[in-house]
Amino acid sequence: MPRTPSDTARAASDRLRESDLGTDVSFLLARANALSVSAGNAALAPFGLKVRSFSVLALSAGEVRPTQRDLSEFLRLDPSQVVALVDELEKRGLVERRPDPADRRANVVVATEEGRSLHVQAAAATRAAERSLHGDLAAPDRRVLADLLARIAYPG
Template identity: 50%
Template sequence: MTESVPAAAVPSVSHSDASEGGPADPATDTPAGTGGGAAILRDPDRLRDTDLANEIEFMTARARSVGSRRANTMLAELDLRVRSYSVLSLACSGQNPSQRELAGFLSLDPSQIVALVDHLEDLGAVTREQDPRDRRSKVIVATLAGRVLFRQAATVIQQAEDRSLQALNAAEREQLRSLLRRIAFEPAP
């Protein structure tokens, strides 16, 4: 990645960021929206040689945080965020996922899925329909407007990914994708 952001200033991005003053200002040690007084400017490269900066769990979490923040900023014009885009993408997959399946696949609490689906319903992008396999369950189905929104958002996500991975060539990107799929979807022994 070429973006220089101090590790301590990169929080996990969630749908509640806006109500909590947003993520920290990357140029200072002051959270955004707090007024912060006389913040001290930090050298963004100062901590890159620490042991933490070489830990895989930290690097994957940091890459996710930086990438999600970039994608959320770019998706904002469509009134989406990475999580709502993810739900919309799965709704457009033709799989008609249940809210429970969405929660499991996205590693989110079911209550978070309810809020995300509510937002997408408010946008007219999805509907909840009775699951033909289980009458007690609802499936999430994309509307025509949702499919149009998804195509627009997928283009934005691709642009965000291209920016995040600009330091990698095509073969390196494919290798990264393959390794991440193994980590994310293959069960640990």
């Protein structure tokens, strides 16, 4: 029986998986991240969001009341990227910039009622996408993975 293009691609992927790069921890983290971002963006598309804009919305929907600088540092994004994300969400009426009570020179980013409502719906979609992507992992393994990733993401 002739091989299909997907069979050929799968065979090549299997061969590459056995390479030194295919077992490199940093590469595996990057590949897992790419798959996760792709699944997240697909789940968020119906809400007009992507993973980065959802991250800003999610953080602004909580009680933390982050500044744009906080968002930039936590999300590991250039400040100009955060400004663009906040601008986009603000234009849609999902977040507001408000003066930071602790520092008048800074603004905190706060989700509006509409933003909080959209966040709840979008968060459910991202959780479903995550369950699908991580479906091969048992709950205890997911907790171990989350703990290990947290140790890398938040050293010290």
